[in-house]
Amino acid sequence: MIPIIAQGFLGIESFNPPWDVFFLPLFNLLIFLYELPVLDFALAIIVFTIIIRTILAPLFIRQIRSQKEMQRMQPLIREVQRKHKGNRQKVSEETMALYREHGVNPAAGCLPVVLQLPILFALYQALIRASGTVTLSAEQVSSEAFRTLNAAVDITPLAQADTYLAPVSGACNLPEYSQLPQLLPLNCQLITPIKLDAHVDTTVSWLFGLNLAQVDAVFAIPLFGGFALSLLAVIAAILQFVQVKMTSPRPNPEDPTSGMTSTMTYTFPLLTIIWGGIFPSGLILYWIVYTAYLVVQQYLIMGWGNLFPLFGWQPGWAASPETGIASGPRPKRAPAADATTEEPDSTPPRAPASGGSRAGSRPANRRQGGAKRRGRKR
Numbered sequence: 001m002i003p004i005i006a007q008g009f010l011g012i013e014s015f016n017p018p019w020d021v022f023f024l025p026l027f028n029l030l031i032f033l034y035e036l037p038v039l040d041f042a043l044a045i046i047v048f049t050i051i052i053r054t055i056l057a058p059l060f061i062r063q064i065r066s067q068k069e070m071q072r073m074q075p076l077i078r079e080v081q082r083k084h085k086g087n088r089q090k091v092s093e094e095t096m097a098l099y100r101e102h103g104v105n106p107a108a109g110c111l112p113v114v115l116q117l118p119i120l121f122a123l124y125q126a127l128i129r130a131s132g133t134v135t136l137s138a139e140q141v142s143s144e145a146f147r148t149l150n151a152a153v154d155i156t157p158l159a160q161a162d163t164y165l166a167p168v169s170g171a172c173n174l175p176e177y178s179q180l181p182q183l184l185p186l187n188c189q190l191i192t193p194i195k196l197d198a199h200v201d202t203t204v205s206w207l208f209g210l211n212l213a214q215v216d217a218v219f220a221i222p223l224f225g226g227f228a229l230s231l232l233a234v235i236a237a238i239l240q241f242v243q244v245k246m247t248s249p250r251p252n253p254e255d256p257t258s259g260m261t262s263t264m265t266y267t268f269p270l271l272t273i274i275w276g277g278i279f280p281s282g283l284i285l286y287w288i289v290y291t292a293y294l295v296v297q298q299y300l301i302m303g304w305g306n307l308f309p310l311f312g313w314q315p316g317w318a319a320s321p322e323t324g325i326a327s328g329p330r331p332k333r334a335p336a337a338d339a340t341t342e343e344p345d346s347t348p349p350r351a352p353a354s355g356g357s358r359a360g361s362r363p364a365n366r367r368q369g370g371a372k373r374r375g376r377k378r
Helices: 002-007 019-034 041-072 074-083 088-102 110-131 144-152 231-247 258-276 281-302 336-346 358-377
Strands: 133-135 163-165 220-224 227-230
Touching: 019 041, 019 110, 041 088, 041 110, 041 281, 074 088, 110 281, 227 231, 227 258, 231 258, 231 281, 258 281
Parallel strands: none
Antiparallel strands: 133 163, 220 227
8 A cells, every 4th residue: 555655656656665755755855956956966965954954953952951951950960979979879869860850861962863863874875876876796787687677777887897877767667676676767766846867966066076975085084994084074073072062961970871971972973983984975964064053053052061161171252051050840958847957057156245255144244233123222
């Protein structure tokens, strides 16, 4: 039933659930933006990223506000740590109870990354399919399915060994596509109004001829073992570090969640740099725009957060986020009786009388008064 309904969706002729249910709408959106008169493939990815990020914005705003509330709760957390110093289990229990009372999720910073993963996978597939470049193994090239498809559609061999150019148009319902789905013509996956006349041009002139469907070879520094350090990936990693650092609590050995978030602060940027030498540069461009959008959104909601001090540097224009206690429910206070017993301790003592202590001056006054009364009787 799903394939029948999907194949009638504005002319999409090949639809293989469940993956294409999520992938094809994103792929069609990217190609639609690419076909606009003023956009090339790089600008299409940038606009695509802004649209996706804006659609998902409401899902992130609540999490960012929760993270801001957690930062403002730091004085309360430090008080719990001071009260139960040395008892890590008690500190953990009281801290989690405090988070629950204020409706704060300490793992909220993980949500943006988790939600991005499906979109990253779909965009990766979109970049590969848009370029039309297909790499096949020797077994696939020698298979009967490849020979059948090569006779039915236009599969062009490229200069690189075992690399072919998938067709733009052709038969869409051949059973051999189940074995070689990467050779499915592009127009079989696109809605009727945006059918392509030629392959997508993934090379961008204003990025010095960068091919967004391939690993960065323009802004890259070769290192070892064929791995190259992409400067685009470095930019993405810096933005990722800023984004995570803004929402991470300050390092504290007594806080059980502090170690986890500190690890995230440095692990995610490192992974981004590694990805820059593995995945197509168009994916890194998406990551740069997506993370920059998230940094701006976080700044508008929570300021600089805990970004500063940054390696010991605290600029004067970046105020500390701990400007007050969270406005949510407060921890339970001690009974009123305890407060009354402590009240005399907080009252400053009165200065003693000149003739001695206050307690010692009272009998003297009584003796003076008695002498006066005896004098009147006489």
